[in-house]
Amino acid sequence: AQKVTQAQTEISVVEKEDVTLDCVYETRDTTYYLFWYKQPPSGELVFLIRRNSFDEQNEISGRYSWNFQKSTSSFNFTITASQVVDSAVYFCALSEAGAAGNKLTFGGGTRVLVKP
Amino acid sequence: DSGVTQTPKHLITATGQRVTLRCSPRSGDLSVYWYQQSLDQGLQFLIQYYNGEERAKGNILERFSAQQFPDLHSELNLSSLELGDSALYFCASSVAPQPGVQNIQYFGAGTRLSVL
Numbered sequence: 001a002q003k004v005t006q007a008q009t010e011i012s013v014v015e016k017e018d019v020t021l022d023c024v025y026e027t028r029d030t031t032y033y034l035f036w037y038k039q040p041p042s043g044e045l046v047f048l049i050r051r052n053s054f055d056e057q058n059e060i061s062g063r064y065s066w067n068f069q070k071s072t073s074s075f076n077f078t079i080t081a082s083q084v085v086d087s088a089v090y091f092c093a094l095s096e097a098g099a100a101g102n103k104l105t106f107g108g109g110t111r112v113l114v115k116p
Numbered sequence: 117d118s119g120v121t122q123t124p125k126h127l128i129t130a131t132g133q134r135v136t137l138r139c140s141p142r143s144g145d146l147s148v149y150w151y152q153q154s155l156d157q158g159l160q161f162l163i164q165y166y167n168g169e170e171r172a173k174g175n176i177l178e179r180f181s182a183q184q185f186p187d188l189h190s191e192l193n194l195s196s197l198e199l200g201d202s203a204l205y206f207c208a209s210s211v212a213p214q215p216g217v218q219n220i221q222y223f224g225a226g227t228r229l230s231v232l
Binding site: 031032033035037042043044045046047050052091095096097100101102103104105106107108109 | 118147149151158159160161164171172173174204206208210213216217218219220221222223224225226228
């Protein structure tokens, strides 16, 4: 069964600090996808990034970067130079390519509070 | 704006009642997903439809049912409501499934259901 764990329930930082969110996953599939979603105070879920299990190249997109390590089953997400607008709950999610359907299994979320 | 429309935004009802939540997917998307977000269970997958057919089922209660219509909009029906059904219900949509690929799911703003 697939499982996603976000051990950090809440992180508080001051604006311009970097924030790294941890995500550890479990799956028996060799082909799977990992996602990060953001849920701002307004409540909607916003897609941020997607990564497949064959691509361990770490990338940077603007102020976002991610570190995917299959050896430790981790998919960490970093916000560089945080801003107040980054305050939200961030969810890591896993989807197994071999499963029937395309469901996302979410972690419990990490609440990020960026103070001015 | 994700392009996924959910109505109503808020719903207040009493125990034992039945409600219908509606979702219009993004233009061109054939898959629709329903998720429930509650304080105790987190974000959980309920059910997926693809082009009118049920594709995958999660931990959806027997009191809940869904369908996808020929125009691709979907409805989630919740009956015999209990206090514990109070939650934020999300609809998401994605393009047609491709073998071995997990497409990005774009989420609507959600319907907040309060059962009193």
